[in-house]
Amino acid sequence: MILIVVSGLAAAIWINDYQKQSALTKFNQQQTEKLAIAASGMTDMLQDWQQRFADMAAVNAEDPVAYGWPEASLACVLAAIPSAPTTDACIPVSFGTINSLRQAEKQGMSDFAVMQPNTPQAHILLTKRLEASRFLVLTLQTTELENKLRERYLSIGSGSLALQQGAQNWLTLFQQGDNTVQDSSPIYTQTLSGAYWRLAFWPADRVAKSAAWPALIILIIIVCILCWLVATRFSTLRPKKQVQTGARPRPVEYVENEVNIDHTPTPTAIRVATPKVSKTESVDRVRPVDIKPVIFKTYDIRGIVGTQLSEPIMRVLGLAIGTEAQHQEQTRIIVGRDGRLSSESFSDALIEGLLASGCDVTDIGAVPTPLVYFASQHMRTHCGVVVTGSHNPQGYNGLKIVINDKTLSGEAIQGIYQRIQQSRLYSGEGQLRQADVIGSYIEQVKQVVPLSRPLKVGVDCGNGIAGKVVPKLLTALGCDVHELFCNVDGHFPNHHPNPAQPQNMQDISKLVRDKHLDIGLAFDGDGDRLGVVNGEGEIIWPDRLLMLFASDILQRHKGSTIVYDVKSTGLLEQVITKAGGKAMMCPSGHSLIRAEMLKHDAKLAGELSGHIFFADNWYGFDDALFAACRLLALIADDPQRRGATEIFAAQPQRFNTPEILIDLDTAECRRFMTQFTQNAQFDGAEVITIDGVRVNFDKGWGLVRASNTVPGLTLRFEAETEEDLEQIKQQFIQQMLQVKPNLSLNF
Secondary structure, eight states, X not given: OHHXXXXXXXXXXXXXXXXXXHHHHHHHHHHHHHHHHHHHHHHHHHHHHHHXXXXXXXXXXXXXXXXXXXXXXXXXXXXXXXXXXXXXXXXXXXXHHHHHHXXXXXHSBOOBEEESTTSTTOEEEEEEEOGGGOEEEEEEXXXXXXXXXXXXXXXXXXXXXXXXXXXXXXXEEEEEEOGGGTTSOOSEEEEETTBTEEEEEEOOOOOOOXXXXXXXXXHHHHHHHHHHHHHHHHHTTSOOOOOOOOOOOOOEEOOOOOBOTTSOBOSOOOOOOOOOEEOOSOOTTOOOOOOOGGGBOSSSEEEEBTTTBOHHHHHHHHHHHHHHHHHTTOOEEEEEEOSOTTHHHHHHHHHHHHHHHTOEEEEEEEOOHHHHHHHHHHTTOOOEEEEOOTTSOTTEEEEEEEETTEEOOTHHHHHHHHHHHHTXXXXXXXXXXXXXXXXXXXXXXXXXXXXXXXXXXXXXXXXXXXXXXXHHHHHHTTOEEEEESOSOOTTOOSSOSOTTSGGGGHHHHHHHHHHTOSEEEEEOTTSOOEEEEOTTSOEEOHHHHHHHHHHHHHHHSTTOEEEEETTSOTHHHHHHHHTTOEEEEEOSOHHHHHHHHHHHTOSEEEOTTSOEEEXXXXXXXXXXXXXXXXXXXXXXXXXXOOOHHHHHHTSOOOEEOOOEEEEOOHHHHHHHHHHHHHHOOOTTSEEEOSSSEEEEETTEEEEEEEOSSSSEEEEEEEESSHHHHHHHHHHHHHHHHHHOTTOOOOO
């Protein structure tokens, strides 16, 4: 009777929550319909602007307000397109202005765009071509426009709505609603024809669960206790028998297999479990889950928490990964996780799936990604999986996978998806162990990279998982460590943990300057990418680190291959060749570089994003912690006692840009790159197409490629002088606009 009452109460609460959720879903659908109406209204407004501007003659430039433009702040006629930004024209001319003028030259009128957004100088620019190669330009105030948009079009009762402009990223011009729901991608976007703008909508997150659930849970616990007491009482009246359960095995203590740096194992205390696998590729007890193919990326598995990734999905991924490992005759897997809010529960679900496939799992807990790679070599499991969102925004998470000492990428990642789709999964019961490898890692790094003198080092971990290890490691090496954001916090409250972006390096630069430190180090969210600033707080990009590391390694390994990616400086080839090595350029991507490194037995590899691989006296995986220690050792051992600033100043240098991102959806990126590769013309230059289009000129180079980690195009430029750099940029701008005239290229 009690169970019936409890079941009825639970059903009533569930129905109530379901009704609330249905109401919220219906409300969000209504909001989306409102957005379609808002987009239509804004399109009508833009078309009205276009028509009024098309009818406006050059003589009206003297008095645009009288012509009927109350929001106008300035209008004038330009006799030609300026060759570079200037303040000497009738309006301030930026690169964005030049792009608009070029677009107007090609199609008669440019798309609307806000110049200098989110500043007191913000204005809307309208540009059209006149006769005799002249141009009429008009600037509109944004304040009255903002009021009109909020009043007429951007009306919303819940969720968050924004008018955004596409540039290097989507930049929010005006926003209304709850911006705390904007952690993930918007569920609705509508591009506005005739402008570099879109509407983006994020719905209300979720419905609050009924407050009756806690009371129900307490009642269920009481009922369970009563049932147990009754069962215990009756069990004394009948013969006892042993019961064998199929529950998940409890962790057992794990004794490490100590392995020397030369990979020669010492006598082992580890018990190698025999496979507990039924080699029939089916698992009847797997509950169907909706797994989106979009999460299977080029280098890893990655998606948005809650919509693309969940605990049930992680369990099925564990089944598939465990099956693939056993297909390659591997039965033991290391599992670690980063400090994101969802990583612990995702790790538990992943482990459950791996065990259910028949693999034995060693859980090493919350550690940087390189420590999972280290453990897979140190314990000789040859397999490891990391639950990590890497440097992606807070709402993301994913998996990095190593099977049989190979980092999965490309077709291998897609193979995991195919296994799931075709239900080709093993069934078994694995053994779960737990281990702490942080101490072993630190001791081995100390043996390989001793420092000859102490250094004053600034460390910014961006609240990522590297903060759990880096301060301990550098202190153990004898450094005077000054910490920034080394407490692990999955909210990332201070800045995004991505040292590839200059804005994320500002804090460490300031710390180094203020404290007069020798060097500053920054790490990404999972600790496999390194950022560096010298003693003056200047950013040292990773391709310059590779130049220093290559020169050092090639002193001891003449003729060795050094691998680097297409985004890296052209000076690398010169430095490597001069030092007696073989320079090899390859596509970007840590797993692709790792594969090339193994193929050519390279002693060093790296890419501009900060992944650096050492195989001269380390294991050959990307390890930002070890790379930082190698850098500190080179500075400490410098025979001239130079600091980091002097050491890097002695390197050959060129003018270059950081990595530039042009936001574009994935399908559009593919179409653009196909057309650009086929149609772009760079006379007299060397064109390399191993990853996008890299064009080598006599005095520099430029690159455009489709990013494999975020939707968009990535670009980078380098030249001997600033003038050469600007000329190369302009050549790329012209060629890219011929393929897609409405691209926003503000670089």
